[in-house]
Every structure is written in structure tokens, then in C-alpha cells.
Amino acid sequence: MSSMQKIILVGKPNSGKSLLFNQLTGLRQRVANFPGVTVELKSGKFDQFELVDFPGTYSLKSISQDESIAVDQLQQAVKSPDTSLLVCNLDATKLERSMVFALQVQALAKEHGKGCVFALNMMDEVARFGFEYDVKALSAKLGSPVYAISAKTLIGISEFTKALKEHAANPQSASVQTTELHDLSYVKAAKQLAEEFGIKQDLVLKRQTKLDNFLLNSVLGAVAFAAIMFFLFQAIFTWAAPLMDAVEAGIGFLAAGVSSLLPEGVFNDFVNDALFGGVGAFLVFVPQIMVLTLIIGILEDSGYLARAALICHKPLSLFGLSGRSFIPYLSGHACAIPAIMAARTIESPRKRLITMMTVPLMSCSARLPVYALLIAVFVPDTSYLGGWVNLQGAIFFVLYFGGIITALIVSKVLNIYINQDENKSDLPFILELPTYRLPHWRPLAYKTLNSGVYFIKRAAPIIFVVSVVIWGLGYFPSNGNLQESYLASIGRFIEPVFEPMGIDWRYAVAILVSFLAREVFVGVLGTMFNIADAEENTAGLAEQIQADGFSLASGIALLAFYVIALQCVATVATLKGETAKNRYSWGVFVAYGLLAYVVSVSIYTILA
Amino acid sequence: MTIWDLPKQSRAQISGLNQNISSDLRQRLEEMGFVEGQIVQCMKRTPFKGPLVIQLQDCIYSVDKALAEQVQVNAA
Ligand SMILES: Nc1nc2c(ncn2[C@@H]2O[C@H](COP(=O)(O)OP(=O)(O)OP(=O)(O)O)[C@@H](O)[C@H]2O)c(=O)[nH]1
Numbered sequence: 275m276s277s278m279q280k281i282i283l284v285g286k287p288n289s290g291k292s293l294l295f296n297q298l299t300g301l302r303q304r305v306a307n308f309p310g311v312t313v314e315l316k317s318g319k320f321d322q323f324e325l326v327d328f329p330g331t332y333s334l335k336s337i338s339q340d341e342s343i344a345v346d347q348l349q350q351a352v353k354s355p356d357t358s359l360l361v362c363n364l365d366a367t368k369l370e371r372s373m374v375f376a377l378q379v380q381a382l383a384k385e386h387g388k389g390c391v392f393a394l395n396m397m398d399e400v401a402r403f404g405f406e407y408d409v410k411a412l413s414a415k416l417g418s419p420v421y422a423i424s425a426k427t428l429i430g431i432s433e434f435t436k437a438l439k440e441h442a443a444n445p446q447s448a449s450v451q452t453t454e455l456h457d458l459s460y461v462k463a464a465k466q467l468a469e470e471f472g473i474k475q476d477l478v479l480k481r482q483t484k485l486d487n488f489l490l491n492s493v494l495g496a497v498a499f500a501a502i503m504f505f506l507f508q509a510i511f512t513w514a515a516p517l518m519d520a521v522e523a524g525i526g527f528l529a530a531g532v533s534s535l536l537p538e539g540v541f542n543d544f545v546n547d548a549l550f551g552g553v554g555a556f557l558v559f560v561p562q563i564m565v566l567t568l569i570i571g572i573l574e575d576s577g578y579l580a581r582a583a584l585i586c587h588k589p590l591s592l593f594g595l596s597g598r599s600f601i602p603y604l605s606g607h608a609c610a611i612p613a614i615m616a617a618r619t620i621e622s623p624r625k626r627l628i629t630m631m632t633v634p635l636m637s638c639s640a641r642l643p644v645y646a647l648l649i650a651v652f653v654p655d656t657s658y659l660g661g662w663v664n665l666q667g668a669i670f671f672v673l674y675f676g677g678i679i680t681a682l683i684v685s686k687v688l689n690i691y692i693n694q695d696e697n698k699s700d701l702p703f704i705l706e707l708p709t710y711r712l713p714h715w716r717p718l719a720y721k722t723l724n725s726g727v728y729f730i731k732r733a734a735p736i737i738f739v740v741s742v743v744i745w746g747l748g749y750f751p752s753n754g755n756l757q758e759s760y761l762a763s764i765g766r767f768i769e770p771v772f773e774p775m776g777i778d779w780r781y782a783v784a785i786l787v788s789f790l791a792r793e794v795f796v797g798v799l800g801t802m803f804n805i806a807d808a809e810e811n812t813a814g815l816a817e818q819i820q821a822d823g824f825s826l827a828s829g830i831a832l833l834a835f836y837v838i839a840l841q842c843v844a845t846v847a848t849l850k851g852e853t854a855k856n857r858y859s860w861g862v863f864v865a866y867g868l869l870a871y872v873v874s875v876s877i878y879t880i881l882a
Numbered sequence: 883m884t885i886w887d888l889p890k891q892s893r894a895q896i897s898g899l900n901q902n903i904s905s906d907l908r909q910r911l912e913e914m915g916f917v918e919g920q921i922v923q924c925m926k927r928t929p930f931k932g933p934l935v936i937q938l939q940d941c942i943y944s945v946d947k948a949l950a951e952q953v954q955v956n957a958a
Pocket residue numbers: 285286287288289290291292293294304305306307308309310311312313328329330331395396397398399423424425426427575711714
């Protein structure tokens with residue numbers, strides 16, 4: 275197989291490379307409105323070429339280790355004979371900053387005899403300000419082809435696509451012409467270009483400054499921050515509730531229908547208990563995960579996250595973290611794995627390490643089903659302030675908050691014990707605040723839907739298998755008498771370990787198997803309660819647990835356990851990949867397991 | 883005087899970077915727009931000596947005290 279010719283896509287952070295990449299390849303790379311979203315190279319097929327999306331950088335000269343990896347990869351790629359063309363993506367609203375890096379890349383392309391074209395992105399915004407670029411003159415001055423495009427509204431994309439194919443097939447057509455501009459230093463040349471061609475800054479920054487006056491105000495800004503965070507967690511509950519009820523009713527209806535069609539007997543019991551009880555119990559939570567993703571997505575694309583990082587910088591630095599830790603922490607509430615990767619943009623290796631090790635304490639969406647189930651068992655569904663504040667939602671907030679507080683305490687402790695030497699390579703905190711933007715609905719809708727699909731795809735097979743095994747062990751040998759089943763014998767064997775938490779063997783089994791994936795907890799309990807439930811009524815799992823009786827003290831202990839414990843193999847693997855040390859991956863796994871147990875037992879002992 | 887000493891809303895002109903910073907960091911800061919003669923404006927100060935928000939040409943940056951103290955300015 276002959277290797278495909280490569281086209282390399284580079285540019286300043288947050289200039290719209292990944293959105294352009296997605297439009298050209300049809301892939302779905304992460305796009306968000308803050309610098310440092312892409313942290314790894316991503317390739318996709320564009321026509322007969324391979325298009326490679328690079329992490330954004332301000333310069334070819336790296337100042338941090340992670341940057342140097344990206345820059346080295348770029349140098350390698352430019353040298354490679356497989357590479358035919360470089361595309362420098364420019365943010366047309368920030369021409370000067372974009373140009374400093376783009377000119378360096380152009381020089382590199384020239385040095386290695388590669389073609390180089392400029393994509394002047396964000397034309398839609400420029401047009402909104404009533405400004406027009408003189409693309410021809412800019413191109414002549416630069417000595418390379420320039421294409422004005424918008425990756426968002428697709429202005430100029432079809433022409434660009436066509437031109438790109440031609441240039442890639444014939445790189446000579448885009449070879450760099452030397453002009454008088456190239457006598458200047460990059461910084462000076464960029465300044466000159468911006469003065470001659472660029473859009474006036476006051477125009478662009480006016481609206482942004484107005485919003486910042488409010489959102490970064492010492493008092494109002496802090497109130498707004500708290501309100502946004504509270505709203506986020508509240509919405510997971512209130513917005514998703516009707517959808518969840520619908521899913522639950524649907525599953526109940528389906529279960530009743532199927533069960534009445536099948537003849538009485540073992541198979542009927544199996545379908546009812548393992549399939550509808552186990553797998554169904556967890557499907558109920560898909561709407562919540564989608565709502566969470568939607569709101570985080572809106573925040574990510576609005577430009578607010580960089581502001582939040584700035585607001586949190588000082589408080590977080592008291593715990594040995596950086597303001598930039600905020601972004602991994604927030605996205606950790608959806609899933610720890612991308613969040614750990616996102617920590618790469620943190621300026622100090624030491625703060626990055628501490629952030630990575632504490633991200634698993636953020637209550638990720640896999641914990642949602644467990645929280646929601648236990649909250650539904652114990653907390654009445656009352657609303658205040660005309661439905662804006664819901665008691666169950668507020669408890670949710672408390673649980674999330676518990677995870678964050680634990681993370682801060684652990685960070686503080688780690689900060690004392692992690693080798694201070696690593697401080698040497700610390701860089702100061704500097705963060706570019708992006709322009710506020712209305713979120714782009716299409717990637718947002720895709721992200722939201724995909725989170726549901728991904729959640730089901732990832733957890734459903736495990737839950738299915740576990741449910742079947744648990745059902746088998748729980749149904750036999752005495753055909754549906756759970757208390758005399760094989761499972762009960764196994765469960766009673768491990769029961770003593772979990773007794774100090776005030777839970778019986780059924781919950782002990784559920785905890786143990788949830789080390790495969792947290793959501794399994796709900797599925798397994800669903801299966802067990804359905805076996806035990808002789809009448810096969812289709813009441814929700816929460817009602818079944820309520821009817822069975824479960825003490826508040828052990829409920830709180832159990833919740834605390836799930837807040838802290840790291841029950842996710844994929845997270846451990848990611849930690850291992852990012853730190854290359856067992857100490858920071860399996861060590862963290864064991865440490866959080868023990869901590870969860872100790873905290874949970876203490877809570878039960880105090881409350882009971 | 884450094885950027886850190888700028889009162890809110892005031893402007894100043896960058897006169898240079900401190901000698902003691904590493905050459906890599908110096909170059910990066912220049913590439914980010916911290917060059918002699920450039921006008922900076924302090925947009926916001928945050929409580930408890932938190933990061934500043936500054937406007938430098940086409941970019942708005944948030945910088946912490948450690949960095950702000952490395953950039954010398956002349957009151958304009
Ligand atoms: N209005 C407008 N917004 C755009 C355009 N292209 C990208 N954006 C937005 O700009 C932001 C950054 O886009 P990304 O594609 O993530 O930028 P990137 O260059 O890949 O950023 P890094 O991966 O951090 O280097 C997102 O909010 C996009 O929706 C455009 O043409 N017009």
C-alpha cells in the first residue's frame with residue numbers, strides 16, 4: 275500500500291483548526307471555545323489525502339514539555355517526504371497573534387520545500403463587524419495563497435476544498451515566494467501585516483469587554499459563577515426528570531408486554547429480571563447524562579470556561595493547583611478520561627500531576643445512576659421557589675460538591691508530598707481569554723446525542739453480561755428464591771467486609787461488581803430485586819428498595835463510598851498512559867478505594 | 883513600574899522584560915505580544931492579588947502576579 279500524502283493543519287490555539295478539520299474530513303474532533311482543546315494529533319481522510327490536525331501553539335519554540343512534543347512532531351512531519359502541504363489556519367479577528375506562528379510555519383515549509391497555504395478563518399465574524407479583508411493583497415505580501423473562509427458558516431469552504439486538492443496534488447503551486455516581508459523578524463512582520471490588513475481591535479473587543487465587566491466583576495462575577503455551577507447540577511435533575519420518567523414508563527410497559535407473551539417459567543423470569551430489571555434500570559439515566567453533556571457543552575463553547583479558570587486561579591493555587599485545573603475538573607464531571615488528557619495544558623508539571631490524580635474524584639456521569647437511585651430512595655421529591663430549586667437536585671449538588679472538596683483536600687496533601695524539585699520547570703500563569711460566542715448548535719447536538727449513545731455502548735454489554743451472571747447465580751438452585759441462591763452464599767461470605775458500612779450482602783455484591791463499571795451497581799440491584807419480587811410488579815427500583823427497607827445512615831455511607839472510590843479501569847489506564855508510573859495509576863486506584871472505605875465506615879459509625 | 887502596578891483601566895507602554903527570565907520564556911512572551919513599545923491596558927484586577935486581565939493589541943490575557951512583575955512599563 276502506498277502511503278497517503280499528508281496535509282498538515284496548524285495554527286494558533288483556538289483559531290478554529292479542529293472545526294475546519296471536521297468540515298473537511300467529516301469527523302467529529304472536539305471543538306470548544308478555549309485555547310488548548312486539541313492535545314494530540316488527529317488524522318482524517320480528505321479526498322485522497324491524509325489531513326492531520328495539530329494542537330494549537332503560539333510558537334515553534336516550545337517552553338513546556340508537552341509543547342515540545344507537539345512541536346517536535348510538527349518538525350518531523352514537515353521533514354517527512356510524505357508531507358506535501360501545510361495549511362496555516364489564521365483567526366481573522368486576531369491577525370497579529372495568528373501571524374507570528376503562521377510566519378514561522380511558512381518559513382519552515384520553505385526550508386523543506388513544501389507548499390504552504392493560509393486559511394483566513396472566522397470570516398463570518400469579520401463580516402458581522404462590517405469589515406472586509408483584501409485577500410489578494412495579503413496573499414501577494416505573504417508570498418503564499420490565502421483563502422478567506424468560515425469553518426462555522428461554511429463561507430468559502432467549497433472553493434477552499436477545491437484549491438486544497440489542487441495544491442496538495444501539485445505542491446509546487448503553493449511553494450513559498452520570498453517577499454520583502456521576510457526580511458523582518460516574525461514579531462515585526464506580524465505587526466506590520468496586522469496594521470496594514472487587519473481588522474481594528476476596538477471593534478472586535480467592545481462586546482467582549484462589556485460582558486467581562488459583568489462576569490469578571492469581583493462581586494457579581496462570583497455570584498454569577500456560583501449560580502452557573504448550581505444551575506448546572508440542578509438542571510441535571512429537573513430537566514431530565516420528565517425524560518427519565520418516560521424512559522422508565524416505556525421500559526415498564528415493554529416488560530409487561532413481553533412477559534405476558536412469554537409462557538410462565540424460567541425463561542420468562544430471566545427476561546424480566548436480567549433484561550428489563552438489569553439493563554433497563556440503567557437506561558433510565560441516559561437522559562441525565564445527555565443533559566449534563568449539553569450544559570457542559572454550552573459552557574465550553576461560550577468562552578466562559580477561560581473566565582472561570584481565571585476566577586478560580588487564586589483559590590485553586592491555595593491547594594497547589596492552577597486556574598487551568600478548572601477545565602479538567604469541570605469536564606471530569608462528564609468523564610475522567612478526556613479530563614485527564616486535558617490536564618496537559620497546565621503550565622506546571624507538578625500542578626498537572628496533582629490535577630490528573632484528583633480528577634477521578636469529580637463525580638463523572640457513570641456515578642450519576644448510583645446517586646440518582648439512592649437519592650430517589652431517601653430524598654423526597656419536593657420543589658421550592660416555583661420549581662426552580664428541587665430538594666433532590668440540591669442533594670445532587672451536595673454530592674458533586676463533596677467530590678470537589680475531597681479533591682481539594684487530597685491536592686493539598688499531595689502538594690506537600692510530591693517532590694518540590696519539579697517546581698523548577700514551572701511556568702507562570704498566562705491564559706488567553708477567547709471571544710464570547712454563541713455555541714454552534716450542530717456539534718453541540720451531536721455531542722449531546724453521542725454522550726447517550728456512548729454511555730449505552732460502553733456500559734450496556736458489561737451490564738448485560740453481569741446481569742445474566744448475577745441472575746443465574748441469584749435464581750438457582752431454588753428457582754427464584756434469592757435468599758437461598760448461590761449468589762446469597764457468595765454474598766454472605768463477603769458480607770463481613772461491608773457490614774461496618776451498614777449494608778447487607780446484596781449491596782456488597784453490587785459494590786464489588788461495580789468495580790467493573792460503576793453503573794453496574796444499579797443493574798445488579800435491579801436484577802436481584804426483580805428476582806426477589808415474586809409478583810413481578812414493574813415498580814421502579816427505587817420503590818422496591820424503599821419497600822425492602824434501607825437505613826438512611828447506610829445510604830449516606832454508600833453515597834460517600836461512590837463519591838470517592840475510583841471504580842474505572844479505563845481511568846487507571848489513562849493515568850498510567852499520561853504519567854507512565856504505576857504509583858500514579860494503580861496507586862491512586864488503591865488509595866481511593868481505601869479512602870472511600872474508611873470514610874464510608876466512619877460515616878455509618880457516627881450516624882447509626 | 884511593572885504591569886502588576888497598573889491601576890484598573892489605565893494604559894501604559896511596555897519598556898522591556900526583566901533580565902532574570904529564561905530566554906525561552908522571553909521569546910514566547912515577545913511572540914505573545916509583550917514587546918517594547920506595545921501599549922497594554924489593565925482591564926481588570928481580581929481580589930486577593932489574583933490574576934490581572936490585560937489587553938495587548940488583539941488579545942485579552944489573564945496573567946498572574948509572578949508573570950506581571952516581569953514586564954516593565956512606562957506610564958503613558
Ligand atoms: N464564528 C466562528 N467561530 C468559529 C469558526 N471556526 C471555529 N470557530 C469557533 O472557534 C472556537 C475554537 O475552535 P476549535 O476548532 O476548537 O479551535 P482549535 O484551533 O482547534 O483550538 P485548539 O485545539 O485549542 O488549538 C470554537 O468555539 C469554534 O466553534 C468560524 O469560522 N467562525
